[in-house]
Amino acid sequence: MSNVLVLVDHSAGTVRKTTAELLTIARRLGEPVAVFIGDGVQDALPALGQYGATKVIALTNPDLSQYLVAPKAEALQQVAAKIEPSAILISSNAEGKEIAARLAVKLDSGLITDAVDVQAGPVTTQSVFAGNFTVQSKITHGTPIITVKPNAATPEAAETSPEVEEFDVTISDAAKTARITDSKPREATGRPELTEAAIIVSGGRGTGGDFGPIEAFADSLGAAVGASRAAVDSGWYPHAYQVGQTGKTVSPQLYVAAGISGAIQHRAGMQTSKTIVAVNKDPEAPIFELVDFGVVGDLHKVLPTATEEVTKRKS
Amino acid sequence: MKIVVCAKFVPDATADRRFRSEDNTVDRAGVDGLLSELDEYAVETALTVKEAGDGGDDAVTILTVGPEQAADAVKKGLQMGADAGVHVVDDAIHGSDAVATSLILSKALAKLEADLVVFGMGSTDGGMGVVPAMVSERLGLPAVTLGSEVTVDGQTVRIRRDGDTASETIEGTLPLVLSVSDQANEPRYPSFKGIMAAKKKPVETWSLADLELTPEQVGGSSAWTEVVEVTARPPRSAGTIVTDEDGSGAAGLVEFLSTNKFL
Ligand SMILES: Cc1cc2nc3c(=O)[nH]c(=O)nc-3n(C[C@H](O)[C@H](O)[C@H](O)COP(=O)(O)OP(=O)(O)OC[C@H]3O[C@@H](n4cnc5c(N)ncnc54)[C@H](O)[C@@H]3O)c2cc1C
Ligand SMILES: Nc1ncnc2c1ncn2[C@@H]1O[C@H](COP(=O)(O)O)[C@@H](O)[C@H]1O
Numbered sequence: 001m002s003n004v005l006v007l008v009d010h011s012a013g014t015v016r017k018t019t020a021e022l023l024t025i026a027r028r029l030g031e032p033v034a035v036f037i038g039d040g041v042q043d044a045l046p047a048l049g050q051y052g053a054t055k056v057i058a059l060t061n062p063d064l065s066q067y068l069v070a071p072k073a074e075a076l077q078q079v080a081a082k083i084e085p086s087a088i089l090i091s092s093n094a095e096g097k098e099i100a101a102r103l104a105v106k107l108d109s110g111l112i113t114d115a116v117d118v119q120a121g122p123v124t125t126q127s128v129f130a131g132n133f134t135v136q137s138k139i140t141h142g143t144p145i146i147t148v149k150p151n152a153a154t155p156e157a158a159e160t161s162p163e164v165e166e167f168d169v170t171i172s173d174a175a176k177t178a179r180i181t182d183s184k185p186r187e188a189t190g191r192p193e194l195t196e197a198a199i200i201v202s203g204g205r206g207t208g209g210d211f212g213p214i215e216a217f218a219d220s221l222g223a224a225v226g227a228s229r230a231a232v233d234s235g236w237y238p239h240a241y242q243v244g245q246t247g248k249t250v251s252p253q254l255y256v257a258a259g260i261s262g263a264i265q266h267r268a269g270m271q272t273s274k275t276i277v278a279v280n281k282d283p284e285a286p287i288f289e290l291v292d293f294g295v296v297g298d299l300h301k302v303l304p305t306a307t308e309e310v311t312k313r314k315s
Numbered sequence: 316m317k318i319v320v321c322a323k324f325v326p327d328a329t330a331d332r333r334f335r336s337e338d339n340t341v342d343r344a345g346v347d348g349l350l351s352e353l354d355e356y357a358v359e360t361a362l363t364v365k366e367a368g369d370g371g372d373d374a375v376t377i378l379t380v381g382p383e384q385a386a387d388a389v390k391k392g393l394q395m396g397a398d399a400g401v402h403v404v405d406d407a408i409h410g411s412d413a414v415a416t417s418l419i420l421s422k423a424l425a426k427l428e429a430d431l432v433v434f435g436m437g438s439t440d441g442g443m444g445v446v447p448a449m450v451s452e453r454l455g456l457p458a459v460t461l462g463s464e465v466t467v468d469g470q471t472v473r474i475r476r477d478g479d480t481a482s483e484t485i486e487g488t489l490p491l492v493l494s495v496s497d498q499a500n501e502p503r504y505p506s507f508k509g510i511m512a513a514k515k516k517p518v519e520t521w522s523l524a525d526l527e528l529t530p531e532q533v534g535g536s537s538a539w540t541e542v543v544e545v546t547a548r549p550p551r552s553a554g555t556i557v558t559d560e561d562g563s564g565a566a567g568l569v570e571f572l573s574t575n576k577f578l
Binding site: 011068069070073093094095097098100101102104105106109110111112113114123127128129131132133134135136137138139140141142174177178179180181182183184185186199221238239240245246253254271272275276277279283288289290291292293294295296297298301302303305306309310313314 | 334413443473538548556567568573578
């Protein structure tokens with residue numbers, strides 16, 4: 001069977017859920033070979049084996065972490081030359097997409113980004129134009145390179161005991177031209193990752209700057225917190241939590257929009273959520289066109305009461 | 316310094332965007348278009364860099380690849396204050412994917428001898444956000460991407476990038492490829508003076524031949540991805556809407572969540 005390369009998304013050896021999803025998808029296409037860049041491969045090994053990696057290629061060259069994405073693309077090119085994969089799967093985040101872009105040019109291959117599903121072929125599904133259309137596509141030239149969005153597959157375990165193979169890569173000086181000179185880690189909130197969460201509660205301009213009721217309701221449901229751009233631009237919530245065209249695209253089981261009007265750019269990021277709920281005091285707000293359940297009312301009244309009731313029922 | 320902004324002409328997001336039934340490509344002719352809003356941030360960045368310079372020979376050029384109507388994108392950039400425009404237009408370009416677009420842009424950028432190339436964070440139609448990295452790869456230039464804050468200090472370009480896990484400072488040396496997010500600035504509106512002045516600014520129209528490219532290298536025939544099926548999203552069925560006038564909104568909401576097993 002052919003090899004399918006999966007670039008492992010991890011932080012210091014802790015494998016992200018998206019990697020389990022990629023490995024699950026890779027098994028539909030061939031034999032998953034995981035490529036692990038950086039330190040901590042031994043910590044990652046159990047998780048990679050659990051989801052069916054047949055081999056783990058470890059790249060530890062320090063140039064790979066110090067500089068931006070160009071060295072990673074060079075490294076993957078060298079791995080691909082050796083493994084001759086039938087497809088390459090990468091997580092669809094900012095870094096993943098740039099690695100994929102460079103690799104597509106290097107390998108003279110077609111590229112599909114932001115797949116929400118990948119089946120044998122490979123045939124990909126993408127959601128386009130603010131989620132108003134889905135398109136199915138194929139890559140017709142070279143080694144298919146696909147970046148895959150979070151939640152594109154339900155991780156399915158398939159226990160293997162992969163071997164780790166150290167792989168030496170040479171990084172050109174040309175790839176070492178943009179460097180990270182400082183990095184301030186974002187504070188952990190203890191809430192689920194926005195793009196991976198099953199439930200999201202988002203607040204907009206209607207919060208008037210007070211995200212207290214949003215956070216409290218989110219916590220009662222075990223949800224992640226999101227924000228509209230209006231809330232982010234007003235400095236009420238960090239940009240990393242923005243949902244929409246220029247923020248995160250999310251597709252949770254339940255999306256609650258409170259004090260958000262439902263502009264097209266916001267819808268672009270949440271329209272494919274399975275169930276949508278809105279609380280808005282304006283009955284004409286476009287968000288109500290999308291909802292499964294809507295409350296016309298003041299979020300400062302509705303959410304705290306609802307939070308209390310949820311907490312009561314859960315205890 | 317020669318600053319070039321790559322700016323795309325896109326269908327209006329608030330209009331009824333669609334695909335062409337004959338070849339499943341984005342319908343760019345039948346829908347009103349405009350300069351991609353996300354590329355306005357790139358134009359603003361370029362103008363700010365120029366204005367902060369020593370007033371020497373810095374100039375800002377708008378570069379657009381697209382059909383006839385895409386000249387509007389160039390015009391908007393000129394109205395905002397750019398000095399010159401280049402519009403690459405050729406029938407053979409229709410159907411190009413990101414890989415081919417990046418090839419055309421990099422040939423044009425080489426011809427323009429750009430020192431600083433500024434991109435938006437992604438086009439509002441295709442929205443792959445991959446063209447800047449591809450152009451950097453093709454030209455062998457460093458890339459600092461998705462800047463939320465940009466400073467140019469002599470030959471050094473420094474950005475702040477607010478990523479998922481950290482806020483990073485990233486730097487590189489000119490010549491360089493830069494992309495900026497919609498957090499980078501507040502794009503200016505063209506002034507009346509700007510609109511009048513734009514009419515006299517030079518715009519060149521280049522064909523593929525001007526870039527020593529052949530029709531086979533671009534367009535639908537060279538696109539390495541093929542859309543096999545397009546499905547419009549079924550409209551969402553109308554939901555239940557209650558009002559909180561009598562204070563029962565929260566109870567109704569919790570009941571809905573409970574019935575649908577979210578608790
Ligand atoms: C290129 C571009 C990209 C963009 N990208 C994004 C993006 O990624 N994400 C995004 O969200 N937006 C994005 N936008 C902005 C988008 O167009 C809207 O401006 C934005 O989504 C509005 O945010 P909002 O709904 O919070 O604010 P508003 O539109 O002002 O809506 C506030 C709502 O709150 C309601 N309200 C007020 N008070 C209360 C109360 N006490 N209780 C309940 N309801 C109340 C009001 O009735 C109103 O409906 C983008 C725009 C552009 C041009
Ligand atoms: N046809 C085009 N003409 C000029 N610039 C473009 C074109 N397509 C993409 N770009 C630039 O590349 C950026 C990213 O585009 P994309 O990868 O399509 O999301 C845009 O914000 C533009 O700056």
